Structures are given as C-alpha cells and as structure tokens.
Amino acid sequence: MGMRRGTNLPRMGDFNQSVILEAIRRSGEGLSRIELVEATGLSAQTITNITRRLLDEGLIAEAGRTINGPGKPRVTLRLVAESRFSVGVHLDPAVITFVLLNMTGEAVGRRVVRTQDRDPSAIVETMAKTIEILIDEAGIDRNLVAGVGVAAPGPLDAAKGTVIDPPKLDGWHRVPLRSVLAEATGFEVTLEKDTTAAAVGELWTGDATSEGSFLFVYLGTGLGAAAARDGGVVAGSTHNFGEIGHIMVDPEGPPCACGSRGCVEVVCTPQAIVEQAEAAGVFDDEPQGGGANEVDERFLRLCERASAGELPALGVLRRSAGHLAVLISVLTNVLDVDRVVLGGPFWGPLSDVYLREIPEPLHRRSATRAVRTLTVDGAVVGDDVGAVGAACVVLDAVLTPRASDLYLED
Amino acid sequence: MGMRRGTNLPRMGDFNQSVILEAIRRSGEGLSRIELVEATGLSAQTITNITRRLLDEGLIAEAGRTINGPGKPRVTLRLVAESRFSVGVHLDPAVITFVLLNMTGEAVGRRVVRTQDRDPSAIVETMAKTIEILIDEAGIDRNLVAGVGVAAPGPLDAAKGTVIDPPKLDGWHRVPLRSVLAEATGFEVTLEKDTTAAAVGELWTGDATSEGSFLFVYLGTGLGAAAARDGGVVAGSTHNFGEIGHIMVDPEGPPCACGSRGCVEVVCTPQAIVEQAEAAGVFDDEPQGGGANEVDERFLRLCERASAGELPALGVLRRSAGHLAVLISVLTNVLDVDRVVLGGPFWGPLSDVYLREIPEPLHRRSATRAVRTLTVDGAVVGDDVGAVGAACVVLDAVLTPRASDLYLED
Numbered sequence: 001m002g003m004r005r006g007t008n009l010p011r012m013g014d015f016n017q018s019v020i021l022e023a024i025r026r027s028g029e030g031l032s033r034i035e036l037v038e039a040t041g042l043s044a045q046t047i048t049n050i051t052r053r054l055l056d057e058g059l060i061a062e063a064g065r066t067i068n069g070p071g072k073p074r075v076t077l078r079l080v081a082e083s084r085f086s087v088g089v090h091l092d093p094a095v096i097t098f099v100l101l102n103m104t105g106e107a108v109g110r111r112v113v114r115t116q117d118r119d120p121s122a123i124v125e126t127m128a129k130t131i132e133i134l135i136d137e138a139g140i141d142r143n144l145v146a147g148v149g150v151a152a153p154g155p156l157d158a159a160k161g162t163v164i165d166p167p168k169l170d171g172w173h174r175v176p177l178r179s180v181l182a183e184a185t186g187f188e189v190t191l192e193k194d195t196t197a198a199a200v201g202e203l204w205t206g207d208a209t210s211e212g213s214f215l216f217v218y219l220g221t222g223l224g225a226a227a228a229r230d231g232g233v234v235a236g237s238t239h240n241f242g243e244i245g246h247i248m249v250d251p252e253g254p255p256c257a258c259g260s261r262g263c264v265e266v267v268c269t270p271q272a273i274v275e276q277a278e279a280a281g282v283f284d285d286e287p288q289g290g291g292a293n294e295v296d297e298r299f300l301r302l303c304e305r306a307s308a309g310e311l312p313a314l315g316v317l318r319r320s321a322g323h324l325a326v327l328i329s330v331l332t333n334v335l336d337v338d339r340v341v342l343g344g345p346f347w348g349p350l351s352d353v354y355l356r357e358i359p360e361p362l363h364r365r366s367a368t369r370a371v372r373t374l375t376v377d378g379a380v381v382g383d384d385v386g387a388v389g390a391a392c393v394v395l396d397a398v399l400t401p402r403a404s405d406l407y408l409e410d
Numbered sequence: 411m412g413m414r415r416g417t418n419l420p421r422m423g424d425f426n427q428s429v430i431l432e433a434i435r436r437s438g439e440g441l442s443r444i445e446l447v448e449a450t451g452l453s454a455q456t457i458t459n460i461t462r463r464l465l466d467e468g469l470i471a472e473a474g475r476t477i478n479g480p481g482k483p484r485v486t487l488r489l490v491a492e493s494r495f496s497v498g499v500h501l502d503p504a505v506i507t508f509v510l511l512n513m514t515g516e517a518v519g520r521r522v523v524r525t526q527d528r529d530p531s532a533i534v535e536t537m538a539k540t541i542e543i544l545i546d547e548a549g550i551d552r553n554l555v556a557g558v559g560v561a562a563p564g565p566l567d568a569a570k571g572t573v574i575d576p577p578k579l580d581g582w583h584r585v586p587l588r589s590v591l592a593e594a595t596g597f598e599v600t601l602e603k604d605t606t607a608a609a610v611g612e613l614w615t616g617d618a619t620s621e622g623s624f625l626f627v628y629l630g631t632g633l634g635a636a637a638a639r640d641g642g643v644v645a646g647s648t649h650n651f652g653e654i655g656h657i658m659v660d661p662e663g664p665p666c667a668c669g670s671r672g673c674v675e676v677v678c679t680p681q682a683i684v685e686q687a688e689a690a691g692v693f694d695d696e697p698q699g700g701g702a703n704e705v706d707e708r709f710l711r712l713c714e715r716a717s718a719g720e721l722p723a724l725g726v727l728r729r730s731a732g733h734l735a736v737l738i739s740v741l742t743n744v745l746d747v748d749r750v751v752l753g754g755p756f757w758g759p760l761s762d763v764y765l766r767e768i769p770e771p772l773h774r775r776s777a778t779r780a781v782r783t784l785t786v787d788g789a790v791v792g793d794d795v796g797a798v799g800a801a802c803v804v805l806d807a808v809l810t811p812r813a814s815d816l817y818l819e820d
Contacts, residue, residue, distance in 0.1 A: 005429065005450055005451045006425075006426045006429045006430075006450040006451050006452035006456070007422055007425060007426060008422075008451075008452070008453070008456075012417055012418075012422055015416070015417060016416045016417060019415065019416045020416070040415055040416040041415045041416050041418075042416035042418070043418070046416070046418075154777070155777050155778055155780065155781070157780065157781045159781070164780050164781070165780075212647060213646075213647045225744065229644075229647065234639075235746075236623075236745065236746025236747070237622060237623045237639065237746055237747055237748050238746055238778055238781055238782065239746075240746045240777060240778050240781075241744070241745065241746040242744060242746075243743040243744065243746075243777035243778075244743065244744060245743075245777070246739070246740070246743065246775060247657070247658075247740050247744075248657075248658035248659075248661060248672075249658075251658060251661040251663075251670060251671045251672055253661075258775060260661060260736070261661045262658075262661055326670070329656070330656070330657050330740070331744065333653040333654065333655075333656065334635065334651070334652060334653065334654060334657075334741065334744060334745075335646065335651065335744075336645075336646025336647055336648055336649075336650045336651040336652075336653070337646070337647055338647050365656065365668060367564070367565050367650060367653035367655070368565055368648055368650050368653075370565065370567065370574050370575075371565070371567045371569070371574070371648055371650075372648065
C-alpha cells in the first residue's frame with residue numbers, strides 16, 4: 001500500500017475554502033457567515049478569513065442583508081456566477097455537443113455539430129472553432145474560462161490522454177485528443193469517459209436528494225455505467241470504470257464476438273433493440289443499415305409506437321427493460337449503492353416504459369432487498385448530460401473539496 | 411449531495427498521528443524521526459510532538475540508535491506489538507475460526523470450532539467462551555484488547571448488526587450477532603461481511619506490492635468479491651458490497667432459482683464444481699449429499715486428482731477456471747482495478763490450476779487490455795483470511811488514517 005502523507009495548515013486552508021465555496025454554491029440563495037458556521041462546522045474566525053479571500057478573488061459577492069431581530073444584520077454571500085466558466089465537449093459517433101457553463105453550472109451557451117464521416121484532425125479543428133464561437137457569442141472574457149472538458153466513449157488511455165477505439169468513428173485509433181485540442185485551443189483540456197462525465201454532471205447539478213451513493217447507467221450508442229459515493233464519482237484506476245458491454249443479461253440472446261451470448265452489447269444497445277423490433281415486425285419498411293443516424297431514427301420510431309400503445313413495439317421495450325433490470329441488478333449487487341439514475345441521449349424516449357418496468361424485477365433480484373428498496377430515477381440533466389458533465393469535471397476540479405487534496409505531496 | 415464539513419487543528423492532529431503510526435507499522439524495522447519527516451511530508455516539529463504522545467501511550471518505543479556519520483545518532487521508533495490486541499472471528503457454515511492478533515497483525519492465538527447443527531444462542535455462547543480461552547492462553551491483559559471483529563456471510567443488516575440469512579446455517583434468520591456477542595463478551599463488536607473482512611486482511615498484512623487498487627475474489631461456501639482502492643476497502647453503502655451470486659458466467663449452465671441460468675451460484679461454488687465432477691465421472695463412489703463437510707471432502711478429492719494429473723478432474727477444474735475468468739472480467743471491467751487477488755478457504759487447492767488458466771482469458775476479455783495487463787495473485791493470508799481480516803477490521807479502525815476522520819462532525 002502506498003504510504004499516506006500527512007497534512008498541514010496551508011492544505012487545510014485550501015480544503016476549507018473549497019468546503020465553504022461548495023456550501024455557498026449548493027445553497028442557491030446564498031448563506032450568511034453564521035449559516036456557514038453551522039453548515040461547515042468551521043469556526044467564525046475561519047469563515048471570516050476565508051470568505052474575505054473569496055470576496056477578494058471575486059468568486060463570491062455580498063448579496064443583501066437580512067435583519068433578524070436585534071444585533072447586526074446578516075450579510076448573504078453568494079457565488080458570482082460569471083466569475084469563472086468552463087467548456088464541455090461531448091464526442092459521440094453521431095454528434096458533438098458543446099456547452100459553456102458558468103460557476104453555478106448553468107449553460108450560457110450551447111452548440112451541436114454533426115460528426116459523420118470526418119477524420120480526427122478535421123474534428124479537432126471543428127472543435128477548436130466551435131469553442132471559440134461559443135465564447136465569442138457569450139461575450140465573456142476568455143481568461144475567465146477555467147478549461148475545456150471532453151467526454152468521449154471509453155476505453156481511454158487516460159495517462160496519454162488518448163481515445164483508444166471509439167465505436168463508429170473510423171480513423172480514431174489512439175487519437176491523442178487531450179494534447180491536440182489543448183494545442184488547438186490554448187486551454188487546459190481534461191479528457192474523461194462520457195459515462196463518468198455524465199455522473200459528475202448529475203452529482204454537480206443534482207439537488208440535495210442526490211445524497212448517498214448512486215449508480216448511473218448511461219444509455220448512448222453503447223451502454224456504460226458510473227458510480228458516485230461520498231460526494232465523488234469513482235473514476236477507476238485508469239479512468240475506465242464502468243465497462244459493462246460484456247455482462248450477460250439474456251442466456252437465450254444472440255451470440256457475441258466475445259464468445260458468450262446475450263451480452264449487453266448485443267442485447268441492450270439502441271442498435272440491438274432496433275434489430276429486436278425489426279424481428280418482431282414493428283416496422284413496415286425494410287432495415288436501412290446500421291449507421292448511427294439510421295439507428296437513431298428507427299429507435300425513435302419504435303419508442304413513438306410504444307407510446308401510442310402499439311403492442312408489438314411495447315412488447316419489445318418491455319423485454320428490453322427486463323434485460324436492463326438484469327444488468328442493473330448485477331451492478332447494484334456488486335457496488336452496493338443507494339439509488340439508480342438512468343440517463344444519456346437515448347434515455348428520454350425510453351423513460352416512461354423503463355421507469356414502470358424496471359423497479360419490480362430489480363427489487364426481486366436485489367441482494368439487499370431485506371434491508372432496503374432501491375429507487376430508480378431519470379437523470380436531472382437531459383440529452384446534453386455528456387457535455388454538461390464534461391464541463392462539470394472542469395468546474396469540479398476548481399470547486400469541490402476533496403480530502404485527497406489534504407495530503408502533502410511526495 | 412451531503413454537505414462537506416470542514417476540518418480543524420485537533421482533527422488534523424489525529425489524522426497525522428494515524429499517518430505516523432501507519433508509516434512506523436509498515437516499515438517493519440522501525441523509522442527514525444528524520445525518516446518519518448521524509449515518509450509523511452510532515453514537519454520535524456510535528457513529528458516530534460506526535461511521536462512523544464505515541465511514546466507516552468506505549469504504542470511505540472525507542473528501539474536502538476543508528477550513528478550515521480557526525481551529528482546526533484538517530485533513534486529508531488518501532489511499533490510495540492504487544493500494546494494492543496484484537497480478536498477476529500469467522501463464522502462459516504462448516505467451522506468458526508478465531509484468531510488473536512497483536513498490533514503488527516501477527517497471530518498470537520488461534521482456535522477452530524466445528525459449527526454443524528448448532529442453534530444461534532449455542533453458537534454465541536461457544537464464541538464467547540472461545541474468545542475468553544484465547545485471551546487466557548495468550549496470557550494478555552484483557553484491557554489491551556481493542557475489540558472483536560466478526561466476519562459473516564452476507565448480506566448483512568449492518569445498521570442493526572444482524573446476519574440476515576446465512577447459507578446452510580438453519581435458524582440464523584436475522585440474528586443480531588453484534589449486540590448478543592457484545593453482551594456475552596463485554597467487548598465492542600464489529601460485524602463485517604466475510605469477503606470485505608478478507609480484503610481488509612489482505613490490505614493490512616500485504617506488503618508494498620499491494621499498492622493501488624485490487625479486486626479480491628473470495629472462494630468460500632459461496633463466492634463473494636471485495637475491492638480496495640486508495641488504501642481502503644470499499645464497504646458499500648449498506649456494507650454489502652460484492653454480492654456476485656447471480657452474475658451469469660455460462661449461458662449453457664444449469665437453471666438458477668433467480669430465473670436465469672449459468673449464474674455464479676450454480677456454476678462456480680465448491681458444491682457446483684463437485685456436481686460437475688460427479689457428472690464427469692471423476693469419483694468412483696456415489697454422491698454423499700450436500701452437507702458442508704461432504705462437499706469439502708469431495709472438493710478436496712477432486713483437486714487432489716487434478717494435481718495427480720487425472721484428466722477428467724483436470725478438465726473439470728479447467729472449465730471452472732474459465733467460468734471464474736468470465737466472472738473476474740465482469741468485475742474488473744466494471745471496477746477498473748489494477749490487480750486481482752484470489753483467496754478464501756477453497757483457494758489453496760485450486761491455486762495451481764487457476765493461476766495457470768485464468769490470466770489468458772481474463773486479458774482477452776479485459777476492456778483495458780490496450781493500456782495494461784491485469785495481474786492475478788493468490789492472497790497473502792491463507793485459510794484464516796476471514797478471521798484475520800475480521801481482527802484487522804478492528805486494528806484498522808485504531809491504526810489506519812482515513813481522510814474522512816478529518817471532517818468535523820454534524
């Protein structure tokens with residue numbers, strides 16, 4: 001085991017500063033110094049010293065006074081939303097989504113660009129240009145942008161900042177996305193798995209109900225998982241936590257390239273569900289091919305038909321909810337989390353059927369059904385969860401207290 | 411998200427004290443104050459103050475002086491092994507194992523008691539008596555025993571300190587083991603899942619090579635998993651991390667009570683492997699029934715025959731290694747850990763075949779094979795890993811620095 005390092009006063013000060021910033025951010029309406037004492041457990045003197053520093057740096061501002069009986073009025077301290085920004089980029093086989101967030105996590109800019117049939121250098125150029133446009137349109141000072149977060153399909157080589165072999169992006173073998181985008185933009189770039197970024201976004205923008213631990217299941221072109229506990233997302237030792245493509249969910253399912261059958265990758269993806277719908281005769285026309293846009297279009301048609309009450313379509317989605325319940329039970333039984341959150345670009349149209357169909361089989365399969373019932377919710381952040389999450393990864397590094405920041409460096 | 415609490419000087423002092431104690435413990439030979447400055451990053455003044463307190467409490471002692479050129483000789487500080495003890499108890503369907511560990515994690519006492527056909531209150535009485543005998547035999551002061559750790563099969567109701575429905579222990583429905591054993595012994599009792607305890611034992615007694623994260627797969631009457639990262643074992647939100655019984659590993663496997671087929675519980679347990687051996691004609695005699703001792707005996711015979719090179723026996727173990735490789739790949743792909751450690755009471759006789767057969771299919775199925783090769787090792791602690799681990803859970807609470815200890819209380 002690596003030796004633990006001690007801590008000292010400057011480290012403690014930085015940590016407490018993050019604790020105070022987080023308390024103010026999460027309060028929404030702002031907090032007085034006395035409320036900060038209650039919320040953080042820190043002494044009044046520490047609160048006074050640290051809030052003075054944060055006021056000097058422009059990260060917080062005094063926002064009104066409240067008079068509560070006799071004595072000095074309380075000054076409310078609020079986060080200055082426009083004091084810092086971050087850019088989030090989500091690289092997906094079909095589209096690249098860009099968002100610009102302010103310090104409160106609010107999107108002050110958004111752009112979507114199609115990615116079909118483009119090589120890596122063209123895509124990086126498009127990214128750099130779009131980021132510039134986003135910042136220009138928002139009319140903000142470039143120096144206030146803390147960095148660019150990129151969410152990409154895993155697995156990643158996080159040490160090198162490369163995307164290894166993203167599905168359906170030909171020519172993307174081991175592209176050193178972090179360094180080339182940093183060079184093209186001049187910003188510091190953070191690369192994270194799309195699923196991990198999405199969970200950071202959920203944790204960051206979620207309200208107080210996100211207390212405790214949760215499993216995030218990301219429904220994109222592929223499926224991925226992430227887990228949050230103790231207020232942070234588990235990235236894994238190589239930032240590749242949550243690769244779930246070859247978990248078996250249907251022993252009667254189709255064979256998989258891995259040698260098994262009925263894996264998530266051949267049963268639960270939008271493409272697999274579209275193929276199940278085709279086999280069940282849901283569509284009137286012939287399959288159009290497996291391109292990302294074709295799959296998207298047919299997948300949405302399937303969901304619309306299910307919503308309209310067409311039984312073959314509904315049957316396909318119900319069976320697919322059953323498969324997802326098996327997957328989720330495997331993950332929650334292993335990870336022992338309190339809640340399940342479902343999100344990602346394909347979540348929206350599935351949400352009605354899945355929220356109705358998943359809880360019962362999940363509870364039946366839960367190893368902890370004797371001690372609790374797992375709740376299943378849709379993500380707070382919508383379709384842009386990958387991009388918003390990537391931007392939150394950057395804000396998170398600025399704002400969230402992390403106990404590991406307390407350790408003295410080697 | 412729960413609001414983070416700040417930290418302050420007394421908290422920081424306690425944390426740094428644990429950091430110093432851990433550094434001294436892990437050094438084995440002891441460390442001088444100057445070496446402690448290097449190891450922990452703390453100032454010489456802090457090291458002097460904290461080591462004075464530890465000397466006063468008798469937890470460390472001065473153990474010789476080293477003269478290194480001119481200047482003052484360096485005084486080596488060592489852990490006082492006999493300054494504290496802890497008891498570990500492993501409740502298993504076949505046997506209860508008891509160990510008494512000193513502060514260095516060394517066993518200074520051990521006892522094994524058969525558990526067949528006993529009701530909960532008789533077993534608790536046996537436990538309490540055996541713990542007294544263990545302490546008496548070792549001739550140590552009862553007041554130096556920091557507590558009793560109990561490892562039991564999951565799932566547990568950790569909040570209530572109860573074992574819910576341990577396999578093959580009739581009458582053990584929701585037994586409040588923690589409180590009844592505390593009452594019977596007068597000691598503070600900690601209840602932990604056997605698999606989690608085993609991983610704590612591995613982390614605690616393992617050498618420096620256990621740096622980074624690992625997956626621990628526990629091969630007992632049932633199979634369980636645990637994971638360690640950042641120097642600690644992940645317990646899960648209800649202390650039920652690592653329930654893996656219904657992960658599918660063989661789509662052609664036998665049906666399972668859960669409705670699927672080929673789950674770990676019906677494919678990978680010693681009982682399932684013995685049944686596969688029976689079906690393959692490995693044994694000359696008829697099955698004897700499914701009692702824990704009968705399964706143990708036939709399982710050992712299977713392993714002996716495989717070691718002797720008998721092909722039917724070897725074939726059964728090779729196929730079973732393949733199934734375990736599927737399970738391990740599911741877990742390592744989800745958890746993104748650096749290493750795999752296999753242990754538990756059934757590990758020893760399987761180790762030769764499994765260490766030879768598992769790495770190749772595991773690598774082939776690894777989502778991160780492009781960035782690393784997972785290593786597979788046997789546990790450092792042997793058959794007693796559950797009991798040793800349970801005792802380490804108690805020592806761990808005394809000795810291991812935990813960043814969460816820094817937070818101020820609500």
